[in-house]
Every structure is written in structure tokens, then in C-alpha cells.
Amino acid sequence: MYFNSLDFAVFLPVVFILYWFVTHKDLKLQNLLLVIASYVFYGWWDWRFLSLIIFSSLVDYTIGIQLSKQEKLSKRKFLLWTSILVNLGFLGFFKYYNFFAENFVEAFSFFGNKIQPNTLDIILPVGISFYTFQTLSYTIDVYKRKLEPTKDIVSFLAFVSFFPQLVAGPIERATNLLPQFYKKREFHYSQAVDGCRQILWGFFKKVVIADSCAQYANQIFNHSDDYSGSTLFMGALFFTFQIYGDFSGYSDIAIGTSRLFGFNLKQNFAFPYFSRDIAEFWRRWHMSLSTWFRDYLYIPLGGSRGGTWMKIRNTFIIFIVSGFWHGANWTFIIWGGLNALYFLPLLLANRNRNHLDVVAENKMLPSLSALFNIGVTFGLTVIAWVFFRAESVSHAISYLKGLFSSSLFSLPSVRPTNVLVLLVFFMLIEWVGRRQQYALEVLFVKRSRVLKWTFYMFVIALIFVFSNETQQEFIYFQF
Structure with missing residues (x-):
């Protein structure tokens, strides 16, 4: 469902009325309404992809609970990597399978070996890049003990699928959005x-x-x-x-x-x-994605703490991955690399926070x-x-x-x-x-x-x- 559509012009007031005038006395009922409304909103494009977002939500909900029960580091790492591989596996298949298949064929053709590309007619689920990163941040934060895992499955499903930001962000952190589902909301004019x-x-x-x-x-x-x-x-x-x-x-x-x-x-x-400057631009552009990559990729790689080579490496990694996140095309990768080239002189001169x-x-x-x-x-x-x-x-x-x-x-x-x-x-x-x-x-x-x-x-x-x-x-x- 598009924001700029007649469907949404009807959908929003109906959900608003039900939310504040029918379910307002029961927090769990309000949250359940938001889950149903969000699934209707998302399923409006293609109801088949609801199974994907529900499965992803259940995987991370379950892993979050299991992490709270485990103290052994090896088992905690296993649970974390299960979440990462499941979420990025779905994202990789739907978004990048054909890209890698086609480039694999081109690489072999370059050396004179001609093979037929085995591509698939894959439909990209709307919003998968956004809700995948949202659920991943929950699991990672629980693993790092920055967040207590929730046992309220309705609140968690609502957090993952919250319809206003489900399809194109902002990519919300569980530390900010999830606790808001636990508290009674009051209408303020x-x-x-x-x-x-x-x-x-x-x-x-x-x-x-x-x-x-x-x-x-x-x-x-x-x-x-x-x-x-x-x-x-x-x-x-x-x-x-x-x-x-x-x-x-x-x-x-x-x-x-x-x-x-x-x-x-x-x-x-x-x-x-x-x-x-470009550093300021990236602090102001798509801030939820920029900070996501900073906290979950750039800093774990060492950030700016290492020597010159590490700074250069980490800068290019974060920008190229950011470009690749946007789409399975070399144009996005070059766009990310070009921004890394813009950013690098500021970083090396310690002027990136001017x-x-x-x-x-x-x-x-x-x-x-x-x-x-x-x-x-x-x-x-x-x-x-x-x-x-x-x-x-x-x-x-x-x-x-x-x-x-x-x-x-x-x-x-x-x-x-x-x-x-x-x-x-x-x-x-x-x-x-x-x-x-x-x-x-x-x-x-x-x-x-x-x-x-x-x-x-x-x-x-x-x-x-x-x-x-x-x-x-x-x-x-x-x-």
C-alpha cells in the first residue's frame, strides 16, 4: 500500500479510529491491532511475502529468548550467527542471487569459458532490506546484552512490522521503538x-x-x-x-x-x-542506515582506531557495503566507492567531525x-x-x-x-x-x-x- 494512494487515505483513518476509540483501553489489544493493520498494509502488495516477514520475526524472537538463557559464549555465538545467516540468507537470495549468478557467468566468459546463466525470475519483497536490518539489530543488541529480550510476542511482531516505517524506514533500533509498545499510549492533541x-x-x-x-x-x-x-x-x-x-x-x-x-x-x-563536507552529509543523509553501519559494521571492524591502512580499509568497506545494500548493480557499488573517496581525505586529516x-x-x-x-x-x-x-x-x-x-x-x-x-x-x-x-x-x-x-x-x-x-x-x- 502506498502512502500516496487512495487505499492509504481510507486505511489510515480506519486504523486511527479503531486504535483510539475501540482498543484504547487495552494495550495488548492496541498492539494486536497494529500487527494486523501492519500485515494488511504490507500484504496489500503481495500477501505471499507475509510469510517471509512473519518467519523472520519468529526466528529472531525465539533466538532472543534463547540468548537470555545461555551463558556459554560458544552457544551464544551460534545463536547470533543463526540469526545473521537466516536474515542475510533471505536478503541475499531475493536481492542478490541473480547479480552473483550473472557476474559469475561473465567472469568465466572473460577467460573463454562460456556457460549459460542460471538466473531465476525472483520478485524482490518490498521493504526486505529495511526490516531485515531492524530485526538483526535486535538480535545483536540482545547478544551484546545492551537489551533485554522480550517475551511479549505481540509487541515484538508489532515492532518488526510497524506499518508507518515498515517499507522504507527509518530503520528503528529495538532500544528505541520496542519499549514504546510496552507502555500505555495517551492521545495528545x-x-x-x-x-x-x-x-x-x-x-x-x-x-x-x-x-x-x-x-x-x-x-x-x-x-x-x-x-x-x-x-x-x-x-x-x-x-x-x-x-x-x-x-x-x-x-x-x-x-x-x-x-x-x-x-x-x-x-x-x-x-x-x-x-x-561529505562527512557532514553522511551524518545527515539516511541517518538510520548510516548509524546502523557505523555501530554494527564500522566499529566492530576497528573503526578509526587503527593505523592508516585500517582506516582506509574500513572506510571503503562501509561505503561499498552501503552502496551494495541499495541494489544489486555495479552502479551502486561504484556510488559507494566514490563516496568513500570523497570521505577519506577528511578522515585521514582528522577533519571528518569539523x-x-x-x-x-x-x-x-x-x-x-x-x-x-x-x-x-x-x-x-x-x-x-x-x-x-x-x-x-x-x-x-x-x-x-x-x-x-x-x-x-x-x-x-x-x-x-x-x-x-x-x-x-x-x-x-x-x-x-x-x-x-x-x-x-x-x-x-x-x-x-x-x-x-x-x-x-x-x-x-x-x-x-x-x-x-x-x-x-x-x-x-x-x-
């Missing part, structure tokens, strides 16, 4: 209103910004050989805003929807396009040096996104060759004025709200009711206008 504001901004990002940009990004990328360097730059720029509006928009809708039900999810995006504050925190405008750094970081990010969007590595290389040709300084043939104006409006609102969890959190909240509602109605009107013209699926559903 202010929290619900705040959630609605965040949902509104999420829909604006998705429908008005991302979907509008998608039309032109797709047009230019799909026919990149026909366009000048300046137009290819516009295509890369449109995709840069498309993927941010699409993914952060989903996160805003998920977090806002969760607040309607009394839950608080972690912030997933913190205005990454205002970053002053910008921990908000840019121009107590000022309206950034300094010239900050503006320059933002521009350079944004430009590097745009180049990296070309590999993320391209159909193949050769497509990405030819796209960049065309982009950096002499025609880069010509007038682009695709320059939709309405979309460019919307992007300026969007970035202005994001800049004003950059100190908050999301752009509209306090914007106009303490102003006159007329001004506040005029702005909200303007945003709603834009959503309705563009929803009829540009509707696209969420990009991260394919990951």
Missing part, C-alpha cells in the same frame, strides 16, 4: 497536530518536488545521448532533488503517522544538502566560506548521484562525459520554469527550518492563524494539483 504537519511536508516533498523532478530526470537520463552538457547537468540536478524529496518525504510521512499513534521515531534526514553544528546556526545567511563549502559538497553529491541513477556503469560514464563537455556552458534545452521556482521555494523553507526536526516544525506555528492556514492551504493546493499530473512510486521501494 499537540503531538497529533505536529504529526499532521510533518505528514503534510512529507507529501509536499514527495508529490510536488520529487515527482515533478522525476519527469524531467527520467526524460534526460533515458535519452542522455541526445542532450547537451548543460541539459545533462539539469537531469542530474533534478534527480538529486528527486531522490531527496522522495526518500526524506517518505520518512516524514512515516514519522508523522507514527506520532498520530503515540510513537516517536528517530529523525532520518537532517537537511543534508546544506552540508559543508561540522557537528547547524550551518549558520545563529544567523539568517551562511558565511561566504560556508556557502562555498556547501556548493562544493553539493556538486560532488550530484556527480555521485549520476552513478546511482544510471542504468549501468557505461551509461554513467557516458553521461558524465557528455555533462563535462564544452556544451556544459550552453543553454539547457530542458528547463521547466515551474519546477525550478518550486525548488527555490522548497529550499528556502528547508533553510528557514534547518534547525528543527523537519522544516515546518515551528514555521508559522506562533504566527497569526490566518497566515499559518494560508500557508498550509497553499501547500495542500500544490499537492492536489501535482498529484494528478506526476504520481510516481517511491524510489526506495525497490531497495
